[in-house]
Amino acid sequence: MNWKVIIAGKPALKFAKDGVADYEKRLRRFAKLEIVTVRDGSREDVSERLLKASEGCFRIALDERGASWTTMDFVEKVNAWEMRGVKTVALLIGASDGHTEELRKSCDLTLCLGTMTLQHEMALLILMEQIYRVYNIKAGTPYHRV
Ligand SMILES: C[S@@+](CC[C@H](N)C(=O)[O-])C[C@H]1O[C@@H](n2cnc3c(N)ncnc32)[C@H](O)[C@@H]1O
Known part of the structure; x- marks a missing residue:
């Protein structure tokens, strides 16, 4: 299963950019993950661009009003999407x-x-760590401890 994380605007926070690059590198052994940047703008324009960039994908909107999952819920969701044959999960950051x-x-x-409410690059960084954690749990590595 592939991942497409879509975010508006070029990265501005160096520490977040470095952190994201680090998790991108770490994730390579587990999954194909692409980070796509769309142009910033009004809420309407950005939402339209995020939807266009995620056409044909299983879409998840990152939003503070959304559902709260535990990391283990996330693992179960990933297992279920893999079983269902989901090809690409798109995560949309506003x-x-x-x-x-x-x-x-x-x-x-x-x-x-x-x-x-998180700054959008911080939301991306936290999301990347959680995806990395999910794959480590699935692989049974010592990264995740209970
Ligand atoms: C600065 S926030 C936007 C806040 C905006 N005023 C709102 O009401 O959604 C930028 C983006 O980061 C992501 N984000 C921020 N906090 C989040 C959270 N707690 N959970 C999930 N996504 C979050 C969302 O994708 C959001 O659209």
């Missing part, structure tokens, strides 16, 4: 004004990383 209602309705799921 810009400063967030997503439109239309985008939320067009997504298969809406996921919350916590109830606080």
